[in-house]
């Protein structure tokens with residue numbers, strides 16, 4: 001395994017917490033018609049509320065979160081999930097290049113170019 005691939009795997013193991021989906025900040029009116037959130041000119045909406053939207057088995061799952069430790073963990077988890085996707089993308093690029101390198105080596109071309117391309121990353 002090349003050192004850069006080992007490093008990518010190592011970075012992946014550190015990604016915790018891990019959460020899929022996205023967070024949406026919301027400001028909402030309440031049910032009391034006399035409340036300032038229903039003001040016609042300058043409605044003062046309540047919030048922020050945070051909606052965590054993700055998919056589980058093809059179904060959208062929503063979860064409302066209050067500001068606090070749980071929300072921050074989900075926020076961190078989502079950031080980690082995005083890092084994970086970027087790392088997996090890099091890893092896949094390298095793995096796929098290796099698959100092709102085997103083919104190129106067998107026809108006797110491209111191996112030097114392949115290495116040079118990788119060192120510049």
Ligand SMILES: [Zn+2]
Nearest residue numbers: 029030035037
């Ligand atoms: Zn209100």
